[in-house]
Amino acid sequence: MEIVELAKKLISIPSYVDAKVSEKEFGNFIYDFLKKLPFLTKIKKQKVEGDRCNIVASDGFKPEILFACHLDTVEPRGWSINPFKGLINRRKNKLYGLGSNDMKGGIAALLTALQDFQKTKGLMLLFYCDEEYNFKGMKKFLEEYKISPKLIVAPEPSDLEIWNGCRGLLKVSFRVMGLTGSSSRPEKGKNAILGLVAGVNYLPERLKKYHSKYLGPSSCNLSSLLGGLSRGRDKAGFPIISRRGDSIPDIAEATLDLRPATSVLRAKQVFQILNKFLTREGFKLEDFFVQHDLGVFYTKPSQLKLVEEIIKKTLGEAKYMDLPKKGSYTDIQLINEKLDVPCICFGPKGENRHKANEWVDIRSLEKTKEVYKNLIKKYCQS
Numbered sequence: 001m002e003i004v005e006l007a008k009k010l011i012s013i014p015s016y017v018d019a020k021v022s023e024k025e026f027g028n029f030i031y032d033f034l035k036k037l038p039f040l041t042k043i044k045k046q047k048v049e050g051d052r053c054n055i056v057a058s059d060g061f062k063p064e065i066l067f068a069c070h071l072d073t074v075e076p077r078g079w080s081i082n083p084f085k086g087l088i089n090r091r092k093n094k095l096y097g098l099g100s101n102d103m104k105g106g107i108a109a110l111l112t113a114l115q116d117f118q119k120t121k122g123l124m125l126l127f128y129c130d131e132e133y134n135f136k137g138m139k140k141f142l143e144e145y146k147i148s149p150k151l152i153v154a155p156e157p158s159d160l161e162i163w164n165g166c167r168g169l170l171k172v173s174f175r176v177m178g179l180t181g182s183s184s185r186p187e188k189g190k191n192a193i194l195g196l197v198a199g200v201n202y203l204p205e206r207l208k209k210y211h212s213k214y215l216g217p218s219s220c221n222l223s224s225l226l227g228g229l230s231r232g233r234d235k236a237g238f239p240i241i242s243r244r245g246d247s248i249p250d251i252a253e254a255t256l257d258l259r260p261a262t263s264v265l266r267a268k269q270v271f272q273i274l275n276k277f278l279t280r281e282g283f284k285l286e287d288f289f290v291q292h293d294l295g296v297f298y299t300k301p302s303q304l305k306l307v308e309e310i311i312k313k314t315l316g317e318a319k320y321m322d323l324p325k326k327g328s329y330t331d332i333q334l335i336n337e338k339l340d341v342p343c344i345c346f347g348p349k350g351e352n353r354h355k356a357n358e359w360v361d362i363r364s365l366e367k368t369k370e371v372y373k374n375l376i377k378k379y380c381q382s
């Protein structure tokens, strides 16, 4: 199948995750596609959760290169066109659609590259669930497979640049308890909302020392905040927060999303910094809950000389991504940490990843395909 036609087909199969939709149907399409390739002798569905599966395929030889592709996309939100139609603007060379850029375009490039082979030696393919959500697919894969390929490639959109690292991901939620009193005498109480905000504003200064030469500064985003007057707890044990607004708020809860630039900064450090500050200011930190506590990934260019050479030969130049300015967390970090293998993301150009009206540059799909083909040729010579 031709690359744009295949990308359109992939876009037409929803693979976001909610109560009704999952990666199942998309995974089945990939499974059937791989079944038709004669050199892939082992193709397996690995159950992740419910009807959600990873697809793991190989040519039966010891893996030399692994392509790790996520099946899921984010949910469609705010689109002004149909996100599953795969609309094309020929003049601008753009293909629109949910996942067109992240990462169904890259998957289309990989699958069409595979069609040009009769035989490989050392090729392994992983199509996995839940990259945009809670990383269950990658975690499941790593539970079962202990492999040591020479290179792992994720077809994430990278503007045809070598994306060789990312900051980690810490997601924590917590409550700050203060002291209520009359709204007319704010100085008599301890305003939990203001205490929480002061704690969050105190963090950046303390995060300065967690800076990386390669990945830039660590950052912190206050991503949700709710506060008011505490009215006990509901049946599930969650605090009931009154929004009446006639008292000094004595409870505030928040979620923080931090992107550590070094793996030394983990949830434990964040807890210690916040707890020390809030205690000193007369507040109490409670129910500190860690949703994600993930480190960084970084593959040194010195480990990627062969990749550089292949990309340079194919495209005329090999550029590295400006990591402090671009890129976001990818669960390739998990595989990099566990298997300690050089990893890169490499894929097409495009925009609006994780946003409405996402698109991929059609010409860059062809270039991506050529790079994958030459990588497979080099790493899987029989």
Ligand SMILES: [Zn+2]
Binding pocket: 070, 102, 103, 131, 156, 157
């Ligand atoms: Zn992605």
